[in-house]
Amino acid sequence: MANTDTPSSTYYKAINWNNIEDQIDKATWEKLTEQFWLDTRIPLSNDLDDWRTLSPLEHTLVGHVFGGLTLLDTLQSQDGMNQVRKDVRTPQELAVFNQIQFMESVHAKSYSSIFSTLNTSEEIDEIFDWTSKNPYLQKKAKIVNEIYQNGTPLEKKVASVFLETFLFYSGFYTPLYYLGNNKLANVAEIIKLIIRDESVHGTYIGYKFQLGFNELSDDEQQRLRDWMYDLLYELASNEENYTETLYGEIGWVDEVKVFLHYNANKALMNLGQEPLYPETADDVNPIVMNGISTGTSNHDFFSQVGNGYLLGHVEAMNDSDYDIGRPKKDDKK
Numbered sequence: 001m002a003n004t005d006t007p008s009s010t011y012y013k014a015i016n017w018n019n020i021e022d023q024i025d026k027a028t029w030e031k032l033t034e035q036f037w038l039d040t041r042i043p044l045s046n047d048l049d050d051w052r053t054l055s056p057l058e059h060t061l062v063g064h065v066f067g068g069l070t071l072l073d074t075l076q077s078q079d080g081m082n083q084v085r086k087d088v089r090t091p092q093e094l095a096v097f098n099q100i101q102f103m104e105s106v107h108a109k110s111y112s113s114i115f116s117t118l119n120t121s122e123e124i125d126e127i128f129d130w131t132s133k134n135p136y137l138q139k140k141a142k143i144v145n146e147i148y149q150n151g152t153p154l155e156k157k158v159a160s161v162f163l164e165t166f167l168f169y170s171g172f173y174t175p176l177y178y179l180g181n182n183k184l185a186n187v188a189e190i191i192k193l194i195i196r197d198e199s200v201h202g203t204y205i206g207y208k209f210q211l212g213f214n215e216l217s218d219d220e221q222q223r224l225r226d227w228m229y230d231l232l233y234e235l236a237s238n239e240e241n242y243t244e245t246l247y248g249e250i251g252w253v254d255e256v257k258v259f260l261h262y263n264a265n266k267a268l269m270n271l272g273q274e275p276l277y278p279e280t281a282d283d284v285n286p287i288v289m290n291g292i293s294t295g296t297s298n299h300d301f302f303s304q305v306g307n308g309y310l311l312g313h314v315e316a317m318n319d320s321d322y323d324i325g326r327p328k329k330d331d332k333k
Contacts (some may be wrong), residue, residue, distance in 0.1 A: 206270030
């Protein structure tokens with residue numbers, strides 16, 4: 001007699017990493033797991049001597065910068081990736097998004113490690129109060145999250161790439177500037193690790209966007225492209241106002257805006273679109289570009305946990321970091 005308890009169709013399928021539909025999924029998983037890190041492995045207290053040489057204005061700037069970054073990484077870890085991962089092509093892609101979501105939580109937590117090292121409890125309260133009340137920071141969170149909650153799958157990917165590759169960089173400018181001036185090296189090391197992650201996140205999600213975008217009709221592509229550039233204009237206008245609130249007193253507004261335009265173009269490149277702004281790497285403050293391109297810090301901050309915790313060095317950032325999924329010029333066809 002037949003077993004009537006035997007299901008007539010498969011209820012749930014196991015993920016099979018030996019049957020890869022898209023090799024970019026496997027390559028990205030391996031890249032992200034190879035560069036896994038935790039903030040607890042970095043001796044932030046070694047930056048206290050540098051911190052004491054900074055002015056009260058600089059202390060406020062650093063605190064507000066990292067407060068803003070904390071809010072954006074919270075948005076990305078709690079809502080952004082949770083929404084983007086709902087539309088996947090392969091089970092391996094979902095696994096990659098799970099890893100990205102976890103690392104966004106690590107990023108958000110890392111800023112609190114910086115606060116607890118550099119700031120008093122009263123200063124930390126002020127920082128989080130500021131993030132809750134700054135109108136431009138709240139506006140960009142609102143714009144992006146409304147797309148996450150109500151947008152199409154492709155629109156959600158655009159919002160994610162704009163956040164990862166563009167909107168974070170008004171905050172990244174400060175620690176990279178200090179690193180280029182040989183200050184706050186351990187704080188900057190965390191930022192370089194975060195940038196290394198965000199580079200992969202932005203290129204991977206941009207690649208997945210391009211797969212869906214290329215399946216649209218010409219009219220559908222143009223409508224989505226128009227929406228994309230309109231969104232970028234709206235975010236860029238707000239981001240310039242946000243930059244003025246952060247950097248107005250210290251006098252860095254114009255150079256930070258150049259850095260923003262440069263990274264907005266990178267975000268568009270991730271999405272397979274034409275750049276919007278004339279700025280290139282040559283226009284960015286060379287001190288900041290030096291901070292990005294500097295390799296590891298002058299100490300092995302992982303040696304304290306033994307040889308069982310070996311991670312790759314923080315690599316220099318360059319244009320090829322944005323080319324995941326796109327053939328190199330010298331690749332064989």
